[in-house]
Amino acid sequence: MANPSTATPQPLSPDEESLVRALGQVMHVLPRAIDADMVGDRQLPLTEYTALMNLSETPGRRLRMNELAGLCHLSLSGMTRTIIRLETQGLVRRERCEEDARGWNAVLTDAGFARLEESWPSHLAAVRRRFLQHFEGVDLARLARAFQRAGTAEPTD
Amino acid sequence: MANPSTATPQPLSPDEESLVRALGQVMHVLPRAIDADMVGDRQLPLTEYTALMNLSETPGRRLRMNELAGLCHLSLSGMTRTIIRLETQGLVRRERCEEDARGWNAVLTDAGFARLEESWPSHLAAVRRRFLQHFEGVDLARLARAFQRAGTAEPTD
DNA sequence: AACCTCTGCTTGATTGGTCAAGCAAATATC
DNA sequence: GATATTTGCTTGACCAATCAAGCAGAGGTT
Numbered sequence: 001m002a003n004p005s006t007a008t009p010q011p012l013s014p015d016e017e018s019l020v021r022a023l024g025q026v027m028h029v030l031p032r033a034i035d036a037d038m039v040g041d042r043q044l045p046l047t048e049y050t051a052l053m054n055l056s057e058t059p060g061r062r063l064r065m066n067e068l069a070g071l072c073h074l075s076l077s078g079m080t081r082t083i084i085r086l087e088t089q090g091l092v093r094r095e096r097c098e099e100d101a102r103g104w105n106a107v108l109t110d111a112g113f114a115r116l117e118e119s120w121p122s123h124l125a126a127v128r129r130r131f132l133q134h135f136e137g138v139d140l141a142r143l144a145r146a147f148q149r150a151g152t153a154e155p156t157d
Numbered sequence: 158m159a160n161p162s163t164a165t166p167q168p169l170s171p172d173e174e175s176l177v178r179a180l181g182q183v184m185h186v187l188p189r190a191i192d193a194d195m196v197g198d199r200q201l202p203l204t205e206y207t208a209l210m211n212l213s214e215t216p217g218r219r220l221r222m223n224e225l226a227g228l229c230h231l232s233l234s235g236m237t238r239t240i241i242r243l244e245t246q247g248l249v250r251r252e253r254c255e256e257d258a259r260g261w262n263a264v265l266t267d268a269g270f271a272r273l274e275e276s277w278p279s280h281l282a283a284v285r286r287r288f289l290q291h292f293e294g295v296d297l298a299r300l301a302r303a304f305q306r307a308g309t310a311e312p313t314d
Numbered sequence: 315a316a317c318c319t320c321t322g323c324t325t326g327a328t329t330g331g332t333c334a335a336g337c338a339a340a341t342a343t344c
Numbered sequence: 345g346a347t348a349t350t351t352g353c354t355t356g357a358c359c360a361a362t363c364a365a366g367c368a369g370a371g372g373t374t
Contacts, residue, residue, distance in 0.1 A: 008278040008281070008282075009278070009281055009282050009285050010285075011281065012281070012284070012289075013297075015297040015298045015301060016289055016297060018298075018301040018305070019289075019292075019297050019300055019301040019304065020284055020288070020289070022301050022304035022305045022308055023288070023304055024207075024230065025230060025304070025305070025308035025309070026304050026307050026308040027184045027187070027188065028230035028308075029230075029307075029308050029309075030184070030307065030308070031184065047360085047361095064322085064323095065322075065323060065324095066322070066323085073181065073182060073185035073186075074361080075361075075362060075363080076322080076323065076324085077323085077324070077325080077361085077362070077363080078360075078361055078362070079323095080323070080324055080325085081324095081360075081361080082360090084324095097322090100321090100322080100369080100370075101368085101369055101370085102321065102322045102323070102368065102369045102370070103321095103322060103323080103369095104322080104323070121165040121166070124165070124166055124168065124169070125165075125166050127169070127177055128166050128167075130307065131177070131180070131307050132169075132173055132176075132177070134303050134304075134306035134307040135176075135303050135307075138299065138300070138303055140170075140172040140173060140176050141172045141175075142295065143176055143295070143300070144172060144175040144176040144179050146291050146292050146295055147176065147179035147180055147182070147183050147291075148175075148179045148182070149291040150183050150186075150187065150287065150288050150291040150292075151179055151182035151183040151185075151186050151187070152182070152186075202330095204330080204331095221352085221353095222352075222353060222354095223352070223353085231331080232331075232332060232333080233352080233353065233354090234331085234332075234333080234353085234354070234355080235330075235331055235332070236353095237353070237354060237355085238330075238331080238354095239330090241354095254352090257339080257340075257351090257352080258338085258339055258340085259338065259339045259340070259351065259352045259353070260339095260351095260352060260353080261352080261353070
């Protein structure tokens with residue numbers, strides 16, 4: 001990508017403009033709102049909830065730090081720190097990886113699973129109230145595909 | 158909000174589930190990608206760009222800290238710090254507010270405006286490539302309205 | 315088997331944000 | 345018009361994330 005903006009692209013149309021602005025606002029408001037709902041409700045911040053949730057969906061309820069970080073959209077060091085927080089609460093335990101002694105597995109404890117079960121209704125409700133509720137009548141599957149493209153695709157140069 | 162999750166709401170459908178996951182990813186990836194494009198291109202981080210942009214769209218190219226913070230989706234103290242960064246680069250100047258001596262106006266300097274003009278093609282290109290491009294064929298106006306609701310609405314209890 | 319080099323994770327330093335406390339000007343109340 | 349309260353912004357303390365450097369185990373090459 002030597003100089004991606006040699007030619008100035010088409011300015012945004014009014015619809016594009018308001019979509020971009022609205023997305024900016026949602027990206028700011030939504031995680032805070034959901035996090036606040038959950039913390040107020042069950043004392044479990046969104047980052048930690050996400051980690052527990054991803055662990056719970058996995059056979060053996062365990063994941064390598066690497067993979068978990070990817071699933072949580074966190075850097076490896078951010079993940080380390082999150083797991084440490086969870087470990088001190090007894091919600092997660094770390095075990096050396098059997099096939100590769102450099103690796104660690106984060107393992108969901110029974111307490112962690114219980115905590116997750118306790119929290120998920122609160123999370124679910126927050127997601128519905130704060131987000132999904134406002135998309136009645138929108139083609140969700142199509143929208144999801146568009147977001148997946150935007151989230152994963154490399155930009156066309 | 159005494160206990161918003163007394164009744165467990167309906168679990169997410171597969172479409173809802175993947176929309177939520179995809180949104181999570183986009184919220185993580187998109188600002189970083191755009192910011193990286195812009196920093197690589199013009200050395201102007203997204204937060205600072207947003208501040209300059211909002212100032213430029215205003216009569217007199219000036220705004221009270223309060224209003225600017227709202228437009229930039231930043232806390233007042235976060236805004237103070239951003240403006241300080243911009244001030245040391247000479248892109249913004251602060252002036253006591255005439256009608257209310259407690260208040261400050263952030264004023265876009267000529268250098269700041271020039272910097273913005275220099276950067277906006279890069280920002281525009283990034284937004285198109287990283288985001289809008291993936292929404293061909295989607296009803297943008299309708300989508301924008303849904304996001305506005307999600308961003309501004311108080312949740313229904 | 316001794317030696318790179320690579321990989322998986324942690325740790326230290328920094329950053330960009332938040333909240334709470336502080337300060338100075340404005341406004342209301344008596 | 346003095347005092348109390350509120351408002352607008354800044355400052356200090358903190359926090360959760362990042363990046364870069366470090367360390368220990370794995371794996372190849374000779």
